[in-house]
Amino acid sequence: MAHPSDTRYLVAPGGTLRGRLRVPGDKSISHRSIMLAAIAEGETRISGFLEGADALATLNAFRRMGVRIEGPDGGEVRVQGVGMRGLQSPDGPLDMGNSGTSMRLLSGLLAGQAFPVTLVGDGSLSKRPMRRVTEPLAQMGARIGTTEGGTAPLDLAPVARLTGLDYTMPVASAQVKSSLLLAGLYAEGETCVTEPAPTRDHTERMLTAFGYSVRRHAAKVCLTGGGRLTGCRLTIPADISSAAFFLVGASIAPGSDLILEGVGINPTRVGVINILRAMGGDIELMDRRTAGGEPVADIRVRHAPLRGIRIPVDQVPLAIDELPVLFIAAACAEGETVLTGAEELRVKESDRIQVMADGLAKLGVCAEPLPDGMRIFGGALGSTGDADTIDAPSIDAHGDHRIAMSFAIAALRASGPVAIRDCANVETSFPGFVELAGSAGLSIQATRG
Template sequence: MTASAALRRTFAPRGSLRGTVRVPGDKSISHRAIMFSALAVGESRIEGLSDGGDVASTAAAMRAMGARIERGPDGAWTVSGAGVGSLLQPEAALDMGNSGTSTRLLMGLVASHPIRATFVGDASLSRRPMNRVAVPLRRIGARIETSEGGRLPAIVEGIVPALPQSHRMEVASAQVKSALLLAGLNTPGVTEVIEPAPTRDHSERMLSLFGAEIERDGPAIRIRGEAELRPQHVIVPGDPSAAAFLAVAASIVPGSDVTIADVGINPRRTGLYDALKAMGADIAFENPRELSGEPVADLRVRHAALRGVDLPPEAAADMIDEFPILFVAAAFAEGTTRTTGLAELRVKESDRLAAMAEGLAAIGVRVEEGEDGLVVHGSGGEPLSGGGEISARLDHRIAMSFAIAGLHARKAIAIDDMSPVETSFPAFEATLDSLLEKAAA
């Protein structure tokens, strides 16, 4: 990998990948660990926190609202909070950077506190829809002003006491669910959220860990407000979404054998690995165990011949963030992979369906773009033609996906800007280098 200009990178074959590595702490869990620790009375310790820019945005926002958050020399974080209901008025706008999770969850948190906060973000985040959380939060009494199209900048003026509600969600979304549960923490009585389909349950697991009264009854999750959270020692597992890029790299590059240690295997986060196994990937979850209420394992992935599959729409909920790298795996499979039900990918950090269709075509993959999915015709394991330059569109997952494709291509693949990767996996290139160097040793 070389850099011909700042932030522009090229990726080309350098042999197989071998060795054991770690990936950053799970982003979803890291956001919640900071927020819940800041709402607990006392000092919490967090190990394995994600070092990406998105989680840094959450930490900065919680500091601005009164929490003390510090990183120790051992890399662990301590967070001192004063309890639910104790948030202070921020003196300036809360800059969410590129983090949609930070924005939506914190809008929910602020909505039931007697403060007023302005949320801003970068160009990519400012294009993403926020009405999905603004509309139900208005029902509890919060005043929320968004920019045209329900986007950032947005102003949230919380209400105390907020009105306990039963929220029946129209679209399955862990972010919306979590925002409503966070609002319920400082709302008297019981807040209920009814999901149309199950979504990742990191909020429920961690709220229970911190001592909140929360229960699930079928599709309904209920939380009792005016909660008293207790400080905890949280160990954050490796991010399965970050591990996905290395898993696909090992799957498509001949001779590879990679172990990714301490990865979260929450059942609502393993959809990508289930899909890869259905395609014939050699993936094993070794040494399964539990850390801080979350299931964890070491992922061992070896090169294997992949085959195309038809993924049903219901697969989307458990792997929506991993579809860009799934499309790369499909590009190396034998036969055709078909996907539908992915309209949500059009309102992520970029229009990921359009970005992947355009990029795959540019490196020699036959691909068809539909309204809510892609059809990808694979190479049967042969290297892609490669060449050309990919526009990452300010999207970390697009950038990393095409970087992986370059590891098994006839001509190097250039990525116009790898800087968005800082939001989730700052050591991405260094981690790849370490696996490639071990293979060459």
């Protein structure tokens, strides 16, 4: 029986994706735009801001720290920056909701402030590992308390000063890198982070847009503390992580021909395109341009027969958030697809390896979870059965937005209806998903309770 607050997706089988559409603004860039605009000097005008719960958690946190923010209104936001030392102590804990990006990046930005602050989150976020950021921040002199398990809430105490750090990350993570660079803004001397593999570089690009000097030498990125940021104008491109559901959907649904407008194609984020092309996908990048310091293009994707591959390990950090929907592509491909080197998936909003394997099994797909990935044998997709009743068998998304949307897309190749439960968190990253997917040709309904 569904929980009274549960949101379920009921998706009819088959369909074709056609037309032109624009997915919401990039979530990663939306977070960073508010953070840097808040500590800049002067006004920053932002367009294309993602009005989902995750990004709004970041925005509301800075309002609670005394930053005047107008909007969002149709993606438009105006931030009156308070400068590097202008943030004020909030009147209570800052609630990050379900947003790991908000919590991890803010732990760095707030580590060097002159006031105490506590960061809290929902049940899911409170289970996610935080030592990966709190331990290197402690090496810089930060004082951050966690639970015994190294999870939130995070209690940040004021410190006399932070000291720059030369840190080599054991695991590639843009959130860890960004957290340390943001702390480095407040540290004495130079802060450097060396990556074992390339990760998204939105923080570095945006710091440069705000006039802050960032230096990159091969896999090492450095900055010196004590500088200043200057307000500017920012245009946030459409989110490639949101576009990924339609890239896969159009690839697997016969007769599909879809154009996705103004999508960010940052080279540290295009793993989903590279992997789909390696599987035989028909993807064309059109009208390449730059928006807000980020490369952007319109993406045309048409149906193509896919084949199983061994996903290159160097593409994993470039597609870490898109791997769940790529598992759907693998399930529809001919032959075997193997993913390794993606243990990070185990500590996302859910254990995305196990949860995806369980859902694929319900659709009759042979999916073998591995400690750091998955082995999937492509073939016909089944159905969860009659989706017309509240008690219909369903796939459990475990409150993970990417799981829910991935299995909604799977219905394009299913033999019967697909029901998915615990989908409410889709609105945190992709508000309007059901309506936009429906306009493109997916027969999807959302019900509550």
